[in-house]
Amino acid sequence: MIRHERLVLILEMLANSGTLSVDSVVKEFGISTATARRDLDELHSQHLLTRSRGGALPLAATYDLPMRYKSVQHSDEKQRIARAAATLIRPASVFGLNGGTTTIEIARQFVVPSDKGQTEPTPITIVTNAINIAVELALRPNVKLVMTGGVVRPESYELVGPLSRGVIENVSIDVLFLGVNGLSPYFGAMASNESEAETNRLMVSRSTTTVVVTDSSKLGEHAFSRVCASKEIDLIITDDDADLEIVEAFRGEGVEVWTV
Numbered sequence: 001m002i003r004h005e006r007l008v009l010i011l012e013m014l015a016n017s018g019t020l021s022v023d024s025v026v027k028e029f030g031i032s033t034a035t036a037r038r039d040l041d042e043l044h045s046q047h048l049l050t051r052s053r054g055g056a057l058p059l060a061a062t063y064d065l066p067m068r069y070k071s072v073q074h075s076d077e078k079q080r081i082a083r084a085a086a087t088l089i090r091p092a093s094v095f096g097l098n099g100g101t102t103t104i105e106i107a108r109q110f111v112v113p114s115d116k117g118q119t120e121p122t123p124i125t126i127v128t129n130a131i132n133i134a135v136e137l138a139l140r141p142n143v144k145l146v147m148t149g150g151v152v153r154p155e156s157y158e159l160v161g162p163l164s165r166g167v168i169e170n171v172s173i174d175v176l177f178l179g180v181n182g183l184s185p186y187f188g189a190m191a192s193n194e195s196e197a198e199t200n201r202l203m204v205s206r207s208t209t210t211v212v213v214t215d216s217s218k219l220g221e222h223a224f225s226r227v228c229a230s231k232e233i234d235l236i237i238t239d240d241d242a243d244l245e246i247v248e249a250f251r252g253e254g255v256e257v258w259t260v
Contacts, residue, residue, distance in 0.1 A: 001029070003039070010039055014049055014058055021055035075101075077215040077239035082106045084237050084260045085177055085213055091123055093174040098200050099130035099158035100179025102213045107133045110143060127171055129164055129199055132157040146171065153196060160195040168202045176207035180214050182223035185249035188230045190223035197225035204228045211235045216242040230255055 006029055013028065014020045025036040044051040050059055082105035089095070089110065097103045110124060128134055129148040137143050148167040150159030178200060182190035189212055191197040204210050210232060216239050230253040238247075240259045247257050 006031075007039060007043060010043065011048060014056060019052075019055065019057055020049075024055075077241070078102045078105045080239060080260045081213050081215065081237050082109050084258055085109065085211065088175055088211065089124070090174075094125040094127065094172065096173040096176035096178075096203050096207055097126060097128040097130060097133050098177075098179055098203060099128075099133070099153075099156040099196075100213075102215065103130065103177050103179040104133050104136060106177050106213060107136045110137065110140060127168070127173055127203075129159045129168075129203070130157050131159065148199070150199065151195075153193060155193075156196060158196055158199065160193070160199045164199045165202060168199070168206055171206060173203065173207040175209045175211060176203055178204065178210055178212050178227070180212055180218055180223070180227065182221040183212060183214055183218050183236070184220060184222060185230055185246060185253055185255075187222060187226060189227040189233060190221075191225050191227055192223045194225040197227045200227045204232055209234045211237060213237050215239050219243055219246045 009029075010020070010025060013024070020040075022033060022036045022040065025031070025039065026033055029036075040049070040051055040056045043049045044056070047059065049056045078101055081102055085106045086109035097107055107126075110126070123142055125144040125146065126137060127146045127148070129150060131152060134145060134147050137145050146167065148159050148164040150164035151161045152158070153160055178189060180189045181192040184190070191200060204227065210228065212233050212235070214236070219238060219242055230250065233255050236250060236255055236257045238257070238259055242257075242259050247259065250257050
């Protein structure tokens with residue numbers, strides 16, 4: 001296991017238990033006491049936990065796991081979801097992408113094989129409020145890239161707040177690929193932060209088709225602020241570990257679901 005993956009799992013252990021000892025890290029990962037202490041010190045230096053005598057405690061303030069750590073979670077599933085989402089890419093269309101580790105995998109799919117078996121650019125327009133997605137697509141010759149304004153949230157790299165409205169309110173999106181923090185048949189799509197939810201909600205309102213893209217760990221989970229109701233979602237693309245009862249509940253709400 002590479003160190004980056006271990007640090008992610010240490011943060012998850014802390015979130016689940018509320019406290020963490022050096023000994024528990026040693027036992028869980030089979031590493032030395034010195035290595036476990038260095039890992040906790042590294043996370044403390046990044047303001048992701050508070051070091052205590054013999055272990056670590058959560059920060060007093062809670063917030064999303066930063067994007068650099070989220071990126072290694074469920075990576076295989078996210079790549080399968082992205083490939084399925086790529087089948088919806090059509091030339092001369094306008095696509096929306098909010099921030100997230102699944103949506104950035106989709107962004108990487110925006111060059112597709114032509115009918116001649118050669119990789120040729122597909123002319124498309126992409127509207128995004130995520131600066132990491134903009135960096136990914138900025139040099140693509142086939143992409144007209146439109147960014148919203150706003151204030152950056154470092155946890156998601158999303159631009160949010162009132163400054164984002166001016167652009168979003170004046171565009172029309174054919175297909176929105178929406179990443180979420182939680183997804184429930186009865187509460188809909190949710191985000192952990194209210195400013196993100198508000199900006200993403202506006203993107204949904206400007207879209208003809210809303211496609212929620214999420215790995216199965218988010219299904220049935222709740223987050224702080226609702227982005228949109230289930231009836232506003234046209235399609236969910238998730239992985240094949242999805243709870244079948246939840247999948248059927250979404251279908252009962254009239255939402256198409258793909259498991260890949």
